[in-house]
Amino acid sequence: MGKQKTYDIEILFRALADRTRLRLLSLMGSDEVCVCYFVEVMRLNQPKISRHLAYLRRAGVVAARREGKWMHYRIIEPEDARAKRVFAEVRTWLAEDREMQRDRERLMKVCCTPQVPISIQGAPRPRSLAA
Amino acid sequence: MGKQKTYDIEILFRALADRTRLRLLSLMGSDEVCVCYFVEVMRLNQPKISRHLAYLRRAGVVAARREGKWMHYRIIEPEDARAKRVFAEVRTWLAEDREMQRDRERLMKVCCTPQVPISIQGAPRPRSLAA
DNA sequence: ACTACATATCCGCCTTGACGAATATATATT
DNA sequence: AATATATATTCGTCAAGGCGGATATGTAGT
Numbered sequence: 001m002g003k004q005k006t007y008d009i010e011i012l013f014r015a016l017a018d019r020t021r022l023r024l025l026s027l028m029g030s031d032e033v034c035v036c037y038f039v040e041v042m043r044l045n046q047p048k049i050s051r052h053l054a055y056l057r058r059a060g061v062v063a064a065r066r067e068g069k070w071m072h073y074r075i076i077e078p079e080d081a082r083a084k085r086v087f088a089e090v091r092t093w094l095a096e097d098r099e100m101q102r103d104r105e106r107l108m109k110v111c112c113t114p115q116v117p118i119s120i121q122g123a124p125r126p127r128s129l130a131a
Numbered sequence: 132m133g134k135q136k137t138y139d140i141e142i143l144f145r146a147l148a149d150r151t152r153l154r155l156l157s158l159m160g161s162d163e164v165c166v167c168y169f170v171e172v173m174r175l176n177q178p179k180i181s182r183h184l185a186y187l188r189r190a191g192v193v194a195a196r197r198e199g200k201w202m203h204y205r206i207i208e209p210e211d212a213r214a215k216r217v218f219a220e221v222r223t224w225l226a227e228d229r230e231m232q233r234d235r236e237r238l239m240k241v242c243c244t245p246q247v248p249i250s251i252q253g254a255p256r257p258r259s260l261a262a
Numbered sequence: 263a264c265t266a267c268a269t270a271t272c273c274g275c276c277t278t279g280a281c282g283a284a285t286a287t288a289t290a291t292t
Numbered sequence: 293a294a295t296a297t298a299t300a301t302t303c304g305t306c307a308a309g310g311c312g313g314a315t316a317t318g319t320a321g322t
Contacts, residue, residue: 009224013148018280019141035299045282050300055279069289069298082224089220093140093213149310166269176312181270186309200268200319 012083015059016090019099020044020052025075026100027107028062029091031126032072041106070124143214146190147221150230151175151183156206157231158238159193160222162257163203172237201255 015021023042027033038049053073056062065072078084094100111126146152154173158164169180184204187193196203209215225231242257 009153009228010148010150013144014279017141017144017148020280022140039298046299047283047301048281051280054300066288066299071299082220082227086217086220086224089213089217093217096213097140145308151310170268177269178271178313179311182310185270197269197318202269 009083011059012061012078012087015056015061018052018055020048021056022094022097023100023103024049024052024056024073025061025091026094026097027103028073028075029095029104032065032074033107033126034070034072034124036070037107037110037126038073040110041103067124072124140214142190143192143209143218146187146192149183149186151179152187153225153228154231154234155180155183155187155204156192156222157225157228158234159204159206160226160235163196163205164238164257165201165203165255167201168238168241168257169204171241172234198255203255 016025020042024038027038027041035046035049035053038044038053039046042049053062053064056073057064061076062073063076065074078087107126147156151173155169158169158172166177166180166184169175169184170177173180184193184195187204188195192207193204194207196205209218238257
């Protein structure tokens, strides 16, 4: 459990060197997100999502929290000040990327629509979006 | 030649996801550096250095300039403002890394010692270090 | 043209990591 | 206990990329 390695430069960049993982991080930007939302929003198969989340977890970039059947993932802020600043700039960058923006819009829609898609009825919403 | 792709997020991070390449970038921090100095300072075999420099060039992170037998490599600043800021933070981070610091110290020594090692006698020094 | 030197590329080998499909695990419900 | 649902892991395959060693290329000097 406590494998909370101090942020290593290469480890971080390897974690960031994949578009799927960048999209995941972008969606976790403000908040914990449940796996089922990643699957719904990104339209990728579930094992692929899980594998990339596991990668991010091993790299120490995100942490997971279980809530019943659901798993929530959130970004871990680096302790190291330098790492923190790099990471902050990366997130700002992501915030401007087209595809990432579309993802976040879809996440909002999916969470806030009165008619939630059947596939995620009952799933716990990100706090920041829960009405 | 003009393959100067606009900085792509993943491409950049893949380029940064290797310690040898980070060390190269750290040495190029302020200035153009000649390949022979990389070899001398980093104590790695020359093909390895060249391969990583080629990788960085393909990724659009550095550019090369020939001067007789010598090749000088320098960092290309990203045009995109976001990329530029991420990159700047990365360089600040590198500036604090132990191994990178040792590399830069060795570069200074190698360039400024009265008795230059035989292997690089006559090689053109980085401008910022040339006495 | 020949030689020497600096650098780049090729080769074969090996590891990492991406993928889809299948399967395992964990939890909740009945 | 059996079932359903959410998520994780395993398997086999494949491409990217790391490595050292050998070799090719490019330039300068004789």
